[in-house]
Amino acid sequence: MQIVIFKPKYFSKKVVLTFSSCHRIPERSFFWKGRQFPLCARCTGICIGFLSFPLFIFNLVNINLFYSLALLLPAVIDATTQAFLRRESNNWLRVTTGIMSGIGVLSLLAIGGETIGRIVLAIIK
Numbered sequence: 001m002q003i004v005i006f007k008p009k010y011f012s013k014k015v016v017l018t019f020s021s022c023h024r025i026p027e028r029s030f031f032w033k034g035r036q037f038p039l040c041a042r043c044t045g046i047c048i049g050f051l052s053f054p055l056f057i058f059n060l061v062n063i064n065l066f067y068s069l070a071l072l073l074p075a076v077i078d079a080t081t082q083a084f085l086r087r088e089s090n091n092w093l094r095v096t097t098g099i100m101s102g103i104g105v106l107s108l109l110a111i112g113g114e115t116i117g118r119i120v121l122a123i124i125k
Contacts, residue, residue: 030091042075045095049102056110063107071104 022043030037030044037044055061063071075097081087 028091028094030095041091041094042079042098042101045098045100046075046102046105047098048095049099049104050106052103053106056106061107062110063103065108065111068104068107068111071100071107075101 022039024036024038024040026036028040028042030041039047052061078089078093078097082089
């Protein structure tokens, strides 16, 4: 997927933002009205999981470190077994593990932010 940021007046090329970390393999992506999603199923799930951001920002949900790391494990196990054991997953499993992974990553970021905040407050006092 490319998002055009701007096209400078004196340059012939556009400046674009590209999601290059996703492989976008058609067999591992969703389609809507005949068009492929710009991300694979797992990356789509991770982005959906990132929608839980307000829950962590407003401290409505607190997940401890152990469960945050546990939320990352299904995606790691699914991806690793596909890569090394030649197991074939399906898109719904990929999107589900992606959602869990996205929530786990945000939870870890919230834990890290709170920890850094406490350290800064301790230094200031």
